[in-house]
Amino acid sequence: MSTFIKDFIERETINRRNFLLASAAGIATTAIPGVFGDGMARAALTDPVCAWSYRDRANPYWLSIVSGGEAFVESIGRKKEDLVNLINEGSSEKCLADIKALLAQHNGNCAIACDANDSPNARPVAEAVQAAGGYVSTIWNKTDDVHPWDFGDNWVSHMTWSDEKPAEETARILFKAMGGKGGVVHLGGIAANNPAVERLNGLKNALKDFPDIKLLDAQPADWDTQKANELMAQFLTRYGDEITGVHCANDTIAYGVLEALKAEGIEGMPVVSYDGNLDAVKLVMEGKILATVFTNPHWGGGISSALSYYAAIGKFKPSEEPHEHREFYGPSIVITQEDAEKFKAEYLDSTPKYDWTDFWGPSNGGIVYK
Known part of the structure; x- marks a missing residue:
């Protein structure tokens, strides 16, 4: 076996330490004054800040998520460095604190994509974004009793995968x-x-x-x-x-x-x-x-950014969309040795180009609750 697994563990440890050190001077630990809005969504935001809140930059899955977000921001004429990375290192408290700080810094003028880290944290994230007048699209984690349509237009969408x-x-x-x-x-x-x-x-x-x-x-x-x-x-x-x-x-x-x-x-x-x-x-x-x-994390990362951004600037109104456009499953493919080489060539050796305005094209329908 190659040594990449050992190298991966060492690289992951170093990257985690570096990000923790970097965060000491970053937004997560800086008290930024600001007053949230009245909780009403603005008709449209102007040039909103795009951000991705996620767990771990050392993990290849999250790197792919962020690459999708970067591809989206480049599609609207910005540099990929313009995507704000909010890295919570597996802390739901840090996830929420980072998002609140970003909203305060920009007076709510934000389009955020987010994995809330654990299911109960999705509600306070949505509440903070709604209170500030920003917009958020979430992936993976939320409880079954809370839904984007409970928050008007501000919680744009939630995508998970039927795992x-x-x-x-x-x-x-x-x-x-x-x-x-x-x-x-x-x-x-x-x-x-x-x-x-x-x-x-x-x-x-x-x-x-x-x-x-x-x-x-x-x-x-x-x-x-x-x-x-x-x-x-x-x-x-x-x-x-x-x-x-x-x-x-x-x-x-x-x-x-x-x-x-x-x-x-x-x-x-x-x-x-x-x-x-x-x-x-x-x-x-x-x-x-x-x-x-x-689970095509590149598409998931890009489309989550696209949904929050285009809702924020008024391209579409989330509350006018059917529920299956507010909560939906992303795509998934099982890979075995028989088809791994073909899959690698199609999805990994080169990155497919996506139309980031085709919001629900590759999705797998509305979320079904048991």
Whole structure:
């Protein structure tokens, strides 16, 4: 195996430290005076600041999200550096504080795309944006009892991905590789994240059809490579040879798992993951990962920025759109060794060009609640 996994862990640690140091002089820790508006959306904002609020610049998934946001701002004649990066490092409190500070600094003249980090944080983010008269489009995390249309036009849209079915599909691929028997461990994301919950549910759904496979353990690895490495090492100590397959909630978790397996001299352990990052797709091509799932984060990042911006400047009025345009699923593709090379050529070797005014073209319909 190449050394990129070890290099990735080291790079991730360095990047996280650098961003934490940089934030000491940034917007997140600066008290910026400002008075929020009366909570009413303005008819249209003028040249709003575009921002992306997200977890981790060291993670390839979030790099792809931001690249989409940058591609969008370039499409409206700005430089990609004009996109404001609000990096919360997995803190919902920092996510909300950063957004409030940005709104105060620009008197609400903001078009924001955001992953609220955990589901309960979506409401206070939306409330802050509405109070300031800004606009926000969110992805991934919100609770089922709150909706963009509850906030007039200011909460423009929410996009998530229907992760349960693809995660179930990767689990079935894993179980077949295990010969339909044995023990599996699951390394998940942040416990309160919607995708973490759905990906674990997908695994559990598949287990119903494989009575000879036992779920030995399922623990959160917080989407983090180093935590995944440590957790997998603990699993190997605790369960040893009982583990015959590993279900990972994302690609960066899988990198940590593979490194832990390598450290114990274990080869050929079936592993599946999620996100469809370039390095993971290469590992699928090599047979080191059985399958991963691509959610087109570049498109997701760009279209979320586009929706908030075009709503802000009055190109369309969110409250006049049907609910399936306010809450919708993004696209997903399961990638196996059979189709990995073709997928890589189409989506990763070159970036597809998107029409950022085609707001719902690649989407997969309105969100369905159970």
